[in-house]
Amino acid sequence: MREPVAFFKQTLKSFRTTGAIAPSSPFLGRAIVKLLPKKGYFPKHFRVLEVGPGTGPFTAALAKRMNGQGQLDLWEINPDFVAHLRRRIESDAAFAPMRKHIQLHQGDIRELPAKPTFDAIVSGLPFNNFSAEEVRGFLEHFRSLLKPGGTLSYFEYVAIRRLQAPFVGKERRTRLNGVSAVVEAFSRAHQVKSIIVPINLPPARVRHLCFEPAGR
Numbered sequence: 001m002r003e004p005v006a007f008f009k010q011t012l013k014s015f016r017t018t019g020a021i022a023p024s025s026p027f028l029g030r031a032i033v034k035l036l037p038k039k040g041y042f043p044k045h046f047r048v049l050e051v052g053p054g055t056g057p058f059t060a061a062l063a064k065r066m067n068g069q070g071q072l073d074l075w076e077i078n079p080d081f082v083a084h085l086r087r088r089i090e091s092d093a094a095f096a097p098m099r100k101h102i103q104l105h106q107g108d109i110r111e112l113p114a115k116p117t118f119d120a121i122v123s124g125l126p127f128n129n130f131s132a133e134e135v136r137g138f139l140e141h142f143r144s145l146l147k148p149g150g151t152l153s154y155f156e157y158v159a160i161r162r163l164q165a166p167f168v169g170k171e172r173r174t175r176l177n178g179v180s181a182v183v184e185a186f187s188r189a190h191q192v193k194s195i196i197v198p199i200n201l202p203p204a205r206v207r208h209l210c211f212e213p214a215g216r
């Protein structure tokens, strides 16, 4: 129960950046790590970046999959989540094999200099809470942080923009339509897999994108 309570406190305190009412389910966690190498097959220097880990449901799935191989960097903007996650990583036995392989950073991911450093990015960012330009900025930034052929995995709540549209004001509707357009354009160009996860609050869709090496 500790994770949902800690999460909901931040929903009330910082809704714009938290963007949800509950942490993601273990089912969503499993779906979001699906494109990564299988357990036991991570190359030694394989680097994964997780953006917006919150209380750590995706971090737990990553720790299980990576199981002491590769390097995992976590970037979280909210200091309360960072403190929670630090305690969890230190005390939860499930993180033991990965402890020496995890670096936890506090800050806005946009502060990380654009350099192709990572083989894979897993993002928990709440795109629907940002403007279309911000979402485009995040996606372009992720692309710039990935090595050629790197993958980006993120999630969004199923049909939430379509469901909200009739009930929100014009300004919010225009913003949500703009976010849809950006997400759809990136998906058309780069999506390699999409997975619906019904057991999550609310149900979610994972999008896996691959940025092919230039010239392919």
Ligand SMILES: C[S@@+](CC[C@H](N)C(=O)[O-])C[C@H]1O[C@@H](n2cnc3c(N)ncnc32)[C@H](O)[C@@H]1O
Pocket (backbone or CB within 6 Å): 017, 018, 019, 020, 022, 023, 024, 051, 052, 053, 054, 055, 056, 057, 058, 075, 076, 077, 078, 081, 107, 108, 109, 110, 123, 124, 125, 126
């Ligand atoms: C929807 S929550 C997801 C948390 C967790 N991954 C999960 O699935 O339960 C969004 C997370 O992104 C973080 N976040 C929002 N904007 C961020 C930014 N610019 N840089 C880093 N983290 C950010 C929030 O603080 C929060 O932890």
